[in-house]
Amino acid sequence: MNNATDTVEKLSIPGPTGRRVLGNLFDFSSDPLTFLTHAAREHGDVVAIGSHNVLLTHPRDIENMLVDREGRFSKARVPGSSEGRRGQGFPHAMMNSDGDDWRTKRDRLQPSFSRHMTTTAAEVVRVEAERTLNGWALGSVQDLQEHVARLTLRVVTRLLFGESFSSSDVEIVAKLVAAVMDLATTPIILPEWVPTPKVVRIRRSLRQLDEVLARVATSPLARDRERAPVLHALMSATPKLSSAELRDEFATLVMAGYETTNDAVVWASYLLAQHPNAAQRVAEEADAATQKKAPSVERMESLRYTHAVLKEAMRLYSPVWITSRDCLCDVEYAGHRIPRGTTVTVSQWVTHRDPRFFSDAHRFVPERWLDSSNPPIRGSYFPFGLGPRACIGAAVATTEAVILLAEINRRFRLELVDPSAVRPRPVIALQPVGVRVRVRRRETIPAPSQPA
Incomplete structure (x- = not known):
């Protein structure tokens, strides 16, 4: 304020x-x-x-x-x-710019968020979902926010920057995002030069991120428009971007893409856990789509009810x-x-x-x-804004979320461990807190009590 x-x-x-x-x-x-x-x-x-x-x-x-x-x-x-x-924040990023400066940065990135990226996203998230969900044992209790966050962060970094990020690089990005979100909970904004513990964490993460980006900039993928579209757009910009500009664009694009998708999927899963009939309908729709011999993005387009679930979750719990x-x-x-x-x-x-x-x-x-x-x-x-400043990656984020919801519900039913512990945390995004679930077989999950 x-x-x-x-x-x-x-x-x-x-x-x-x-x-x-x-x-x-x-x-x-x-x-x-x-x-x-x-x-x-x-x-x-x-x-x-x-x-x-x-x-x-x-x-x-x-x-x-x-x-x-x-x-x-x-x-x-x-x-x-x-x-x-x-x-x-990150003052050099497109999202924090305005006027002609914003238009130049938007025009530089817009071609990267094409139909091709959406198609790639559909396949990447399916593969990453299988990797994550194969580790869920029946009867186990999972912190849904933690698992979905790791998955979506891997997906976003791969979509934007190809396979130039290692697992340790992704961990550095995760720490930066957590530090920024943590700082956003501070009601009083102090000058940036005040070395509070939260500010120190962000500075440390930014230094590590600078090292990662310096290495990525020399990667062959920086010249590959197909495999790393956003990285290519940033590295081939004229005039050449400074290290601060590159870092700010990277940080905001990752946080926006990762946090929005993560929160939307967790909130939708929370709601489906309370509405077993809706969860069953999502599962059946996912079964039918999986049987189709078609690319992932075409199967995703048949998930009409799952898309409606996502839209309704983002109405009630819009990440932005x-x-x-x-x-x-x-x-x-x-x-x-x-x-x-x-x-x-x-x-x-x-x-x-x-x-x-x-x-x-x-x-x-x-x-x-x-x-x-x-x-x-x-x-x-x-939920994605309106007008010219609407989210540049809305179609990609929607594709990721719909397929991930379908994959989760095709395999399992999720039972909330403690519905009363779930609450929204309004920081930069509306984060779901306390969403711990017990993994059940689809046919054996007991009907939960009606939520307040």
Whole structure:
């Protein structure tokens, strides 16, 4: 949340008042999902959640902001506004750039995320899933987050950078991702030069990553567009990328691709474990697809119900749960003027669960995505974002997640060890915590009790 500054006009929009000194900072930091939900339900479609922060919740306004064909919003910091939110991260990456700089970087990477990568992803994730699932013994208890995370990280690094990463290299990347996510749990943003234990961990991981990338840059795969499309695009860029630019692009692409897919699969598995009929339908659909003598990507396209399960899981537990932009000029929503320099936020968690836009909004209903005659309102569903800045790898991530869900449920039924221990952890992504499952045969899993 933005801090107050003298250069940004104070808002005159209704919203929660918070505490006398900290305002809404404490409530947001301690439980952002509940805070944003209550703010939206109590104050309407345009809510002041801070002295210079506004939450938009109506699909019409969300689409208008994210698509933004008039250039009224910026992901980069507006001159004169607080640097706190922008001071951490990977500033040279496409995802953290804006304007012409962002377009140049997007154009450089876009051709890599082609149909060919999607086709490759389908086969790679199938092979990696078999490797992981063959190690699951019936009756064993598995930490689903840990296993899926390892699997998806191997898949993402191979898709983006070919086979130039060793197992030890993947471990270094995993440690960096964990350190960044851990830092994101810190409610107070300190200057980067303050050597807190979390910052020290990130610095150490970044040094190790620099060594990995320096070695990868000399790999023959850096010149192979087919086997390592993203690595080739980065290494053949003109002008040549600096080590900082290469590292920032790599780190953000891996974190976005790995974390989104991982969280989506774990949340979907959590929901299927509570809904055995839906899990059985996914399993039967996977059986039918497996019998087809066709490439993995073609079999994946027949997994219509499994795709609906994934979409419903990402409605209820979107890995990207909040998105913000800064106003470059005064804008107006629902009759409220929002001055230049204000941070405008939209939340997938809030809007995806709004009963005005989804019937039985808090229930897991995959069937809602099978009725093409009743699509959701535009702007009401945006797990991968909307507009020109929508996720560059959405099709690849969807392919990975659908096939992995199919492979898990084709082999096993998953029984939650302790449903009450599962909770969302809203950091950079909405991470599932406490999803431990007992591995059962498909035909022997007992029906779980109804979730609260």
